[in-house]
Amino acid sequence: MPVSLLWAVDVYGRVYGLSTVGQQWDQCRDAQMEFKRVTAAQECCWGIACDNNIYLNVHASDLSIRYQEETYENQRWNPVDGFSERLLPSDRWQWSDVTGLQHQPLDSFQLPSSSWEWEGDWYVDENFEGEPTEKGGWTYAIDFPATYTKDKKWNSCVRRRRWLRYRRYKAMDTWAKIPSQHTTLPDPFSDISCGGWEISEEPRGRLSLWAVSLQGKVWFREGIYHQNPEGASWEEVLLPGEVVQISCGPADLVWAVLWEGQLIVREGISRDCPKGASWAIVESPSSDVGATHVAVGNNVVWVVTKDNKVWFRRGVNSHNPCGSGWISMVGEMIMINVGQNDQVWAISSEDRAVYFRQGVTSSELSGKTWKAITVPRDRDRSQSSASANSLQSAGCFFCGEVRAPSVASDAESDLEKGSADGPGCLVTSTSPDTFVDAPSDPPADTPKPRIPKVTSDSFISELVSDRESGKTSRDVGKATPTVLEEDTISHEGDAKAPCAGVALSPSQSGGPLDTQWSNVDLEEAQSQQAQTGAVLDSADTCSLSSVATYTLAMEDPYGGDEHPLWAWVSGGGCSVDSHSQLSWFNSVNTASLVQSVQSMSLSVSPAQTAAWRKQIFEQLSERTRREIDNFKHYEQAIEQSVWVKKGSMQWWRDWKPHKWIDVHFALEQFSGPEGNKDGILFIYYNYYEEKKYLHAFINEVTILVPVLNDSKHTFAIYTPERTKQRWPIRLAAATELEMHDWLALLSVSCCDSRGIQGPPSKQAIWSITCKGDIFVSEPSPGLEAVPYPTPCDQMFWRQVGGHLRIVECNSVGIVWGIGFDQTAWIYTGGYGGGLFQGLASSTDNIYTQTDVKSVYIYENQRWNPVTGYTNRGLPTDRYMWSDASGLHECTRANTKPPSPQWTWVSEWAIDYSVSGGTDREGWQYAADFPASYHGYKTMKDFVRRRRWARKCKLTTTGPWQEVPPIALSDVTILPCAAQSTVDMVPVWAISNKGDVLCRLGVTALTPAGSSWLHVGTDQPFKSISIGAASQVWAIARDGSAFYRGSVSPQNPAGDCWYHIPSPAKQKLKQVSVGRTSVFTVDENGNLWYRQGVTPSYPQGSSWEHVSNNVRKVSVGPLDQVWIIADKVQGSHSLSCGTVCHRLAVQPMQPKGQSWDYGIGGGWDHITVRGNSVEPPHIRLPSLADMSTLSPRSLLEVRNTEVDSGTSGC
């Protein structure tokens, strides 16, 4: 989870932000005036200030907001002047837009608001369709409008060129007023809500912003997206009544509250129509009490009625935005807000605290319990310790935990279990100690504050059973029948369950008698509040909308301002889910709790550098020196012996027909002769009634690969022999847990037998499977030796926790990763995580990692003359719902996430971003299945298909920390060693939108760097690589290559791009640059070497073909070349996605000679850019030897074995 902010406004109009890793509310100092409302998205926050204007606060990001203005200069040829600005009367304007219809001289372009500035002056775009033009950027055509080419022909009568100018949004991290519209709006705004960012990914950063005016009208802001954060204009939306408040979810839900207390639901919101089409009315949950507030998320709707009761709408989803019924929830709130992942925040009517709904998951959208956010405001922190104290004790009323009795009391009265076991209980503590300590607490005879509380049967009975029955039974009996919301939800039963809360004040053992059970009647609490009610608002216009807001209790039981009083909260930008570890709920010094604190920065956390820890490490080393080092010759008291672990598993048998058979599995571990540990694993099976076994030495196992799918928990074991065969030992455990236990044990065993311990070295080779699993291998010194390198199939790979699509490293130990969801990650230096827990994992550097990817299925239709397109195909056709190949049936209902690790996080939706384009309904047409599809229908098309996508999410752990906020599609790190740990290391990346970025501040000590520098390009890029001499090569989306000139430590971003044409008729897709070598891979799987690269001519001269069937290439600091090959034939099977190593690569022969095959299939990525260890110098055979053994014959052996492979299939 990235660090993100929860926004809130207090009753005085001050705006605060609370970071997901923070422990205090930070006031937004920039706000010059008070705010009434805020509504947040991930990149920005909108607000209504007390001047009733709308303000926008765009969060500063490393990637600047640039808007490209363009206009065209048009000229016509005539025999006198040649090309000139003299056009025919029927022609377009001399300065126009691309269509020629709009007159657009350069000086007609104005900055849209004072938040913008020009980046530079107008300039001519010298490139045309990715290639440089001859002179001045002119493109030629026969006439307007026509097809333009960059070459002037004899019949070129007109020409035009494009002028560009960039403007930059400068009002970052500050509240900037949205310029009011020319047609002034009728009245001021009173409510605002943004969302809709999940409706469509195009244009990037698109938002829906809905606003309500004081007269009850609703307005929709058009044209908000990343490059235009302020939007374009307000459009009025027609209404069936007067609206007081509106809520827009991240996707297509929009609900509003009418003045009369009903709710209206926007229908018809879609990608093409984010504004929606019509309203449907939903009655208030309560027949006599109207709704005052609504909050919607992806699939949830929460409502507050005038009596402060909270309601949850069940059955809400995209197809049924109105939902099906109301469920009464516990708690009394004045407002509710739903943020990302349907997480819920609310402000209690009782104490004005912000509450977080705990336990909201996709399967339990209503959550479990309200928990108060008790962190102080930044201002509070600086106050005296006395007030901080009282703040803490105020906080403890809501801290959701039963206070423990004094420290050394007897074990029997332990109450903690209740809060641990119950489904999250909110219970007040009225510990007498607390009252004594806190000066601002009310005296003992004032009525106890009343807070809505939630508890569960199990917890009550737990407490009851702990006490003498006489004292408690009458109180429990008095309690109104408590209907638990958990139950209500699970039954989905009565629309309106009675709502009641029970306040528990467990008395302390030996505590005073007045702290006994009490039963708070909610109505009583309410009437009390009504008495004390008063309106506090700085702007008088606000009172108009008070029906939808709150009445503020002036009499505050916690002593005035000590306890923040909140008016509004917005979680739209706050990226949390039910797994997030938040430190919002206990304002006390949690920093000393080593286990629970995870520093978000990569710098070493204080706990790790703490003096006490250092002391322990030092003293333990000292103890070893004192007690062991001088006595090593002493005999050990305990002799090492054999340890056996056995189990039952299934094995994918070696002989045909292949199938799973039951086997016994045993691992024997023992100490080897030199004290190193070793082991053998045995698989005992029956072969035609005969007992047989198969075994493998642990020190020969090269890799353990978990293969999760939805039916079996399997893993594969490879040895060099099995790698050659392309046929691993495949085993399936009975349960996922058993598989994890075995994998962890085998993995530790394998590492022990090879003496591998701790994190990977800086030289390590990293690779990733197509499932996103990460493996790392320590290169042997002879791996790059010539002519006898360590064979690839002998490399030992171990898994590292986490989930990535791309990993890149260099030889000083800087490792970056990119997830399937294009999130950037930095390696923390740890090991383990994921399924490696306990000893196989480091403790300090493991963090939660999430990844999201889409699963795609296809809807296929065939045209027939009678009914048009239908889902009735020909008998020979593919399934009407299928995978991409059409071979497997995949319906929306039966398609599951890829493995049990993944859970769905969205509904099925039509995917419009398919290559080839689609029509408005997402269809692609073709003459027949399977064929190439296009996005429009022609007379010859008889079939069509459209792609449906559904997102799923995985949560795991690993030594990775996110580098927010920009999503990346590629990254590269300068491969060779830096001289010291503080030397800057160049890191370049491509953003997911194709921007080229250069990371500043990266050193071995600060591998995440500090900020992105944007490197301008005229078209989006997709791959980038930097060589050892700072030579930067990149591939544009159009498939051509670019070389970046003048990159140096002094000028880290270089100065200009040199276009380098791709090999004939090929579109390049990936590039890797080593010490001097440049290799690229094209979309047809060809590997190319750049010939003629010299220091004086770094662009090189031509592409030379090296191999085919290549998926990816990684060139290292020794110019070593490794690839992922698509098809490799083994003796038993063929594997796709195989790690291969180029042999005989030498300075005079950088293309090498042949391939050596390593681990596969299913591999997708490799990086060897950390391995800068020169192979040991091999003494060439003496002349005498040469005469008997020709070096050529040595190479031949490899060649014959090899060439059949990569190129052969």
Place this chain on the structure above:
Amino acid sequence: IMADDKDVLRDVWFGRIPTCFTLNQDEVTEREAEAYYLLLPRVSYLTLVTDKVKKHFLKVMRAEDVEEMWFEYEGTPLKWHYPIGVLFDLHASNSVLPWSITVHFKNFPDRDLLHCPSSSVIEAHFMSSIKEADALKHKSQVVNDMQKKDHKQLWMGLQNDKFDQFWAMNRKLMEYPTEEGGFRYIPFRIYQAMTGNDRPFIQKLFRPVSPEGNAYTLGDLLKEMYPAAITNDGEQKRYQVVIHGIEPLLETPLQWLSEHLSHPDNFLHICVVPTPSD
């Protein structure tokens, strides 16, 4: 590079005390008994790791002169049911290495020592300590959820000095809900190097985290249990607080100590010994 907390577990497990066993002068022997040198695991028990010692001395003795073997250091009989490291830290922490232990085969001091007829007695003692510790840490939930073979794995791990085998299971005993910040109570024992032995050790209930959520430290524990062990400002240091042969700082969080410096029996054994006067 910063050491990992995991290394602490290894260091603790693989702690060894070089020991010189000599036969008591009064034992009747057929020929002179040579001293026997051994590296004893700090976390194990004397009677569990001294089969070799016994075998060595039996070679020079007649069978009829041999009763139950016991050990003594400078006049103090050594309790086999305390971990070896605790015995060393308590009685010999400031003496010269190797640790010189005298071996006896008669006059078993019944008043001071428990009999140990077989390793199953040690196993029973060890497992009961683990169960007691888990009762404090998790209301026995973790240890009760384990199967018989899991218990066996813990014991076999200790008996055969298999760190991985032991910790593969023991880590479950070291887990706790993150939101609680630690165990329910810290299983600890404070030993004092007093003569008389009327009070073998201090063991009371003590939580790792204060009601306010602050982590308690070693200093907090001692303040409550053994205030004399704390050196106040300006005072001469009178006591050393020794765990596994080292003196952690008093500000060390107790929960961390419990997780990393507990013995395999899951107790944090703390020795308070007088500062050597030299």
